[in-house]
Amino acid sequence: MQKTFHCRISTTSERVCVFGTGDMGRSLGLRLLQAGYGVVFGSRRPHSSSSLIPHGAQVLGHAAASQSAHLIFIAVQREHYDFLVPLANQLKGKVLVDLSNNLRKNQYPEANAEYLQSLVPGAEVVKGFNTLSAWSLQNGPSDANRQVYICGESVEAKQAVIAVAIKLGFSALDQGFLSVARELEDFPLQLFPQWRLPLRIAIGLSAAFFFYLLIRDIIYAYVTQSKDISFRIMVSLANKVCPIVSLIMLSLCYLPGVLASFLQLYRGTKYRRFPDWLDRWMLCRKQLGLLALGFAFLHVLYTLIIPIRYYVRFKATEQNRTTQFDTTTAWRGDSYLSLGILGFGLYVLLGITSLPSVINTLSWREFSFIQSKLGHLTLLLCTAHTYLYGWNRFLSSSTYKWYTPPGYMLCLVLPSVVLLLKLLLITPCVDRTITRIRQGWERGADQRNPKDSQPLIP
Amino acid sequence: MQKTFHCRISTTSERVCVFGTGDMGRSLGLRLLQAGYGVVFGSRRPHSSSSLIPHGAQVLGHAAASQSAHLIFIAVQREHYDFLVPLANQLKGKVLVDLSNNLRKNQYPEANAEYLQSLVPGAEVVKGFNTLSAWSLQNGPSDANRQVYICGESVEAKQAVIAVAIKLGFSALDQGFLSVARELEDFPLQLFPQWRLPLRIAIGLSAAFFFYLLIRDIIYAYVTQSKDISFRIMVSLANKVCPIVSLIMLSLCYLPGVLASFLQLYRGTKYRRFPDWLDRWMLCRKQLGLLALGFAFLHVLYTLIIPIRYYVRFKATEQNRTTQFDTTTAWRGDSYLSLGILGFGLYVLLGITSLPSVINTLSWREFSFIQSKLGHLTLLLCTAHTYLYGWNRFLSSSTYKWYTPPGYMLCLVLPSVVLLLKLLLITPCVDRTITRIRQGWERGADQRNPKDSQPLIP
Amino acid sequence: MQKTFHCRISTTSERVCVFGTGDMGRSLGLRLLQAGYGVVFGSRRPHSSSSLIPHGAQVLGHAAASQSAHLIFIAVQREHYDFLVPLANQLKGKVLVDLSNNLRKNQYPEANAEYLQSLVPGAEVVKGFNTLSAWSLQNGPSDANRQVYICGESVEAKQAVIAVAIKLGFSALDQGFLSVARELEDFPLQLFPQWRLPLRIAIGLSAAFFFYLLIRDIIYAYVTQSKDISFRIMVSLANKVCPIVSLIMLSLCYLPGVLASFLQLYRGTKYRRFPDWLDRWMLCRKQLGLLALGFAFLHVLYTLIIPIRYYVRFKATEQNRTTQFDTTTAWRGDSYLSLGILGFGLYVLLGITSLPSVINTLSWREFSFIQSKLGHLTLLLCTAHTYLYGWNRFLSSSTYKWYTPPGYMLCLVLPSVVLLLKLLLITPCVDRTITRIRQGWERGADQRNPKDSQPLIP
Structure with a gap:
């Protein structure tokens, strides 16, 4: 015990050794010097290396x-x-x-740190700092990742390393034993693992609807009326694909929560794990929602530039006034636009409250109020916006070119289902049951003594 | 002393006990195991509970x-x-x-932690971790609240708990003695306490101006000209209410600062507390400003969709060119739009620099430069934008339907007052006095020796 | 060693002394009391000061x-x-x-903390907490800067101060020895030091292009056709200056990275420092990019309000249909708008991933993927957007009023050069060499044993 404490304090005023005078070693050494440590480099050829190392450090043989x-x-x-x-x-x-670090995943059979431990069994190996680049070490932890992850077998050794990390201005996070080292070594190689599935869904949906609408709009006009309106791909078609994908992604973001509630209701308990696919789905809700926001943002921009388009301006001058002003159409059009604006406003609010630093200022109840209550309200507004867009065209047979429904009709299916299920969940009798289940009540468990198996947070 | 240190380190490599095998207990136990702790669950029926607890933990009687x-x-x-x-x-x-945690505020006469202490007087009770949900414990502190708040009488006990929190990846904040426990227990139940007053102001203003404009615009047209233009509620009316509320909220955000300066000027000192209402007002300036930004954002969207509206497009084709092109109108119109755009740009900049993570990168002087200098500039631009919108209609009697001024005139009162007062404050002679007061000077206090009662930061 | 540990813990349960009962002293004392410390104020006139100090503290002579x-x-x-x-x-x-703190830079020959040390040589002086205002001390570290910087000669003394800072809810960062004190004292006086150069570039470019376009557009029309179109300054001219400056700033943001790669390629090593100007340029890339985003944001708003302008609405009614609908023009116009929208979408994404709290959630590889790959894609989209805007006008002699090229042509030079250079860099053979250099390979160094001078991170 005493020893640990000793090393923890003394390292600060004493020396630290760095083996290797490469980029990483030199950057680390420089930062250690700045933090007030004495630094000794270990090198194979101390004399030839000494010109490279930062001023104030020593170079010796290993x-x-x-x-x-x-x-x-x-x-x-x-x-x-x-x-x-x-x-x-x-x-x-x-x-x-x-x-x-390694250049690719699974480059070696075991983690580098474990290999090091096997070579020097008497030493206490700690994996760490590998998620930092030499650049961020040199320039301090201002902008790049401030977090340092470490793992190792010895608590004392980890304490000593954490103390150094804190001195260098990083915050250190102990990830556990050395067996985690492989994970830490893979971390710098990962590229948005949580975004992959949502991105694939977004790309898949975009492609599917693009081709569907290409056939229904452009090719249909070419085949039946021999008109070339292919220029519409760039804006009109894009402005159909974006809102469709956005609405579907938003309902995919809220569907798993609704399904989970029904599963708990069906099982009568919350103490059984969800199936794996549902768990994984729930963990990527944030990504689904943010992608939906991105598509909504593009939809807004595509909509707002409509009056600037050559095509639209050309049409405007061509148009002859043949119809009377129709108040219903004015009501419908303005409501449709207004719902879209309010929906987008809430959408942006959801996006802002997904920023890590904003989340940190929210209590759990506030976070769930925004993400659940306001989230479902957003979905409701956007769905109503789409229904009003369709209006009475749902009933007109000319809408169904080649017997296919238009894109906005297809994309209404999923959000309507989610909203209906959610409506069922908030009816008083269902809501009461689900609240009791979430507070730990179990159906058919009343005879058991539930004393210390009850949860604390609803 | 030795004991404390001992427990602080030894807990890490030793065992921690968890009473209760419910949701919260199991989530916590799992996380403790992952962090390298040995975990022993205490249960009333250890045998029946053992199937539920995470792998690697032990279950014993309490x-x-x-x-x-x-x-x-x-x-x-x-x-x-x-x-x-x-x-x-x-x-x-x-x-x-x-x-x-409790299900509602004031559920029990004393805090749960104080009740626990009264039951087990020999133990050292620490309140903590209650602001976390079982979910965030299970999934680690990545997205949800990373902060853990604790309080308790014993410094040593709190140190031990802080050490565990840090190991689990949280950052712990000591809030003081056990008497704070009630506050910590209320924390998860709170719902935007700082946003309530600003939200009520926003809703009140919106409702008031909505009905005012409804009468002046829609009902007036119906009564005097028997025209039904009720469809204008959705966009035209909304686009009048939003900018009006936004401008008033923005001036409400800067008014308390100006009032505080005048109060200091009048009192000739900064060492007397502001009245309570002014203190409370100053503490919700950020929320007032962000709500104002939200309304401005909606105003921008409502304005940008104007040319897409059915009503506007219908009007455009109907319109006959009767007037000559008027350069003054062109100047006025373009200036009005341009000021609005620049004002909104600064508005957004103020919003971005209100994000917690951005604030943290700013020095105090930079923060006050943005929030004060740029804030007042934003108010100036938005006010000028509104004046240019009114232009010469202020003088025309047809503007005053039913002898009431239009909404944009009403909403100009407050910002004009704020800007005038601010102008007074930055005149050299007043500015000199206020600067001296802020640096600790007191009127009529020159005969006293002000040596060590002077402040350090202006 | 023992002593240090002792003081570290004991300060928490014991007393802290504050000399000075001014604003700062009282705010600090209040906060210390709230955190559970005993507080004793030292004052020259303890009796007259005692009415001012927070309840629970003591006032004694120094x-x-x-x-x-x-x-x-x-x-x-x-x-x-x-x-x-x-x-x-x-x-x-x-x-x-x-x-x-001081009122201005270089107010005194040596740092205040060094002066203090010289007055009381036997004490252990620690500089710290000076970056906080009395206001943020009173209201806790919720919104204002949470970070506290300290420096000093004695490790033990700094540890004691860090412990207090943590108890008060701040995170403390040890900046090194007392010689850093001057820097810490200058910190609260600094005003966006990293933004100065980029801001000057932005203002210089804006002014230059404003006058260039003023002459080419407004004055040219006045001189050659005696037409007064000066009203166009407010929107049309602004909407030319904004995108031009934005595109140039964006290419200035990516140019230094490309230059650095070529320099490494030319030198055949990455172990030589870049020239100072390149280093400084690379450190302000983020600021250049964010300013470019700001100008792009204004450009989007200026573009979207075009159809609302009086001038444009007037023109629309005047316009007679003289031309046939031209599909090529429709294609070009829509593509131009679409590229602009996609470019702006990516631009905003780059801006969001520049937020400190978002950066912290990204691995190094993810950060560089977004800022480099997506950044260059943004530049490509925006450049293509501008080329399509120019279209065939590049060839028409009427474009070159007074033999000068239009602004959008001038602003295409730099991004085209950056994109061409980048294209060269990603050709397989060049890319292979640069990757090897970045992994530590040195040209002509193969005969040397590169064993421990190799870097670890590519």
């Missing part, structure tokens, strides 16, 4: 360098780790921080 | 479980706390973390 | 107060520091926290 500090950063590529084997004795009891 | 750890999380509802009374002896000296 | 605590906050202006000289003996070994 063995000599390792003697000067309790904590040693290994800023060397994994392929060269074998130089550590002959040093195993000197490194006994030292804390070795493995900074290494 | 008495046996409490012996295995120094830190015990009480994940049981308050109604069942009495089972702890017979354990009082075993719990002596232990740290008990009260996780409980 | 000498008596200093005896009651190990940690003393000096909330007094620098001019009055001399009262500390006679107390030098009592202050020996105490931790003195210098909170002071």
Whole structure:
């Protein structure tokens, strides 16, 4: 115990060792110097390296360098780790921080940090700092990732490394034992893992509706009336695909929550896990919603530039006034636009409250009020906006070119289902049951003593 | 002292106990296991509970479980706390973390944590973690609230709990003594307390101006000309209410600051507290400003869809060119639009710099530059935008239907007053006095020795 | 060692002393009391001060107060520091926290904290908390800057101050030795140092293009056709300046990265520092990009209000249909608008991912994917948007009024160059070389043993 504490404080005023004088090693050394540490570099050729290293640091051979500090950063590529084997004795009891990354996933059978531990069994290996780039180390943790993830077997060793991280201005997060090292090493290689499924859904839906509408609008006009209106692809068609995909994505964002409620209602308990597909779906709701917002944003822009279009301006001058002013049409048109605006306003509000720093200022109840109550209201407004857009065209047979329904009709199916199910859930009798289930009540469990198996948060 | 330190480190590698195998208890236990703790659950029926608990944890009876750890999380509802009374002896000296929440405010006469302390006087009760949901515990502190609030009498006990919180990836904030527990227990129940007053003002203003304009525009046309233009409610009326409310809210956001300056000027000192109403008003300036931005955003959207409206397109074809092109009108119209755009641009900039994560990157001087200088500039641009909108209609008697001024005239009163007062404040002689007051100077206090009562930050 | 630990814990349950009962001192004292500290104010006239100080604190003379605590906050202006000289003996070994700020840069030859240290050489001076205002201290670190910066010679003293900062709800960042104090004292006085250069570029470009276009458009029409179209300044001219400046700023944001790659390619190594101007340029890329986004946002608003303008509505009614509908023009117009919309959508995405809290959730690879890949795609879309806007007017001699090219042609030069250079960089053979260089390969260095001088992160 005493020892740990000692090392934790003393590292600050004492020396830290860095093996490797490459980019990463030098950047780290510079930052350590700035934070007030003494830095000793370990190098194979100390004399030729000394010109490269930051001013104020020392360069020694590996063995000599390792003697000067309790904590040693290994800023060397994994392929060269074998130089550590002959040093195993000197490194006994030292804390070795493995900074290494790989160029691709599953490059090696085991994690670099585990390999390092196997080479120097007497040392206490801690994986960490590998999610930082040399650039962000040099320039401080102002803009780039401030978080540092570490893992390792020894609590004392991790404490010492956390202390250094904090001194350097990072906040360190202990991720557990060394077996997590592979995950940490994969982290810098990952590219939006949570966005993949939602992005694929968005692209798939966009492509499907694009071709559907291409056939119904452009090709239909060409085949039946020999008119070339292919120029409409760029704006008119895009402005149909965007709102359709946005509305479907938004209902996909709220569907899993509704399904989960019905599942709990059916099972009569909340203590059974959801099926895996539902769990995974629920975890990507945020991404689905944000993509929906992106498509809605494009829809708004595409709509607003309509009057500037050459085609529209040309039409306007051509148009002859043949009809009387129709108040119903005016009502319908203005309501349709107004609902769209209000829906988009709420949409943007949902987007803003998805920003990490805004979420952090919200209590749990506030967050769920916005994301659930306002979210369903947004869905309601956007769905009503689409229904008003369709208006009485649902009944006219000329709408169904080649016996196919128009895109906006297809995209209304899912949100209507979600809203109907949600309506069922908020009817008083169902709502009462679901609230009791969420507070821990279990159907058919009343005879059991539920004393300490009850949850605390509804 | 030694003991504290000992417990702080040793908890990490040792065991933590969780009483209660409900939702919250199990989620917490799982997270503790992932962070490398040994976890022992305390349950009334250890055998029947063991199937539910996360893999790797142990279940024992309450008495046996409490012996295995120094830190015990009480994940049981308050109604069942009495089972702890017979354990009082075993719990002596232990740290008990009260996780409980209530279903509504003032459900019980005293805070749950204080009640717990009264039941087990020998233990050191710490309130904490109750602002987290079981969901956010299970899924880690990535998206939901990362902050954990704790309070308690014993510094050592709180240190131990903070250490656990940090290990679990949360950042812990010590809020003081156990008397704060009630506040912490109310926190998850609160719903935008700071937004209530500004929201009520916004709704009140919207309703008032809606009915005022409904009478002046729609009903007036119906009564005097028997024309039904009720369809204008959806867009035209909304597009009058939004900018009016936005401008008034924005001036309400800057008025208290100006009033405070005049109060300091009148009193000749800054060392007297502002009246309570002014303090409360100043604390909700941010919310007033953000709501104003929301209304401005809707105003922009409502304005931009004007040319798409059926009514406007119908009018356009009907219109006969009767007038000559008027350069003054062109100047006025374009200036009016341009000021509106620049004002909205600054508005959005103010909104972005209100995001918590952006504020954190600004120095105090930068923050006040944006929120004060740019804020007043925004108000100036928006007010000028409205004046140009009115233009010479202020003088025409036909503007005053039923002897009432139009909405945009009414909404100009407050911003004009704020801008005039601000103008007074930045005249050199007044500015000099206010600056001296803010630097600690007091009128009539020159004979006193102001040595160590002077402030440091202007 | 033991002593340090002792003071770190004991300060929490014990007393802290504050010298000075001004604004700052009282605010700090109040906050310390709320966090559970005992607070003793040191004042020259303890009896007259006692009415001002927060309830629960004590006021004593300086000498008596200093005896009651190990940690003393000096909330007094620098001019009055001399009262500390006679107390030098009592202050020996105490931790003195210098909170002071100056009214302007370089007000004194040395930092206030260094001056304080010279007056009381036996004490351990720590600079800190000076970036906070009294206001943010009173109202807690919720909205204003949560970060506290400290520096000082003694590690133990800094640890004690960090512990207090954490208790008060701030996160403390150790910036190094006392020599950094001057920098910390200058911090509250700084006003967007990183934004200066980009802002100057933006203003310079705006002014240059404004006058260029004023001459080409307004004055040319007046001179050659005696037409007064000066009203166009407000919207038409603004809507030319905004997109031009935006596109140039965006290419200025991506040019330094491309130049750096070519420099590395030419040098055959990445281990030589970039020239200073390139380094400085690269550090303000974010600001350049965000300003470009601001101008693009204004351009979008200016474009969207076009159909509402009096001039445009007047023209529309005047217009006689003389031409046939031209599908090519429709294609060109719609593509131009569509590219602009998509470009702006990506632009906004880049802006959102520049928010500090969003950056923190991205891995390094994700961040560079967005800022580099999507950034260059944005530049490509916006450049194509501008080329389509020009269309065949590049070839028509009437475009070149007074032999000058129009603004959109001038602004295409830089983005075209950047895109061409980038295209060169991503051709397979060049890309292979640059990737090897970034992984640490050096041209002509193969004979050397590169073992431990290799970087770890590509």
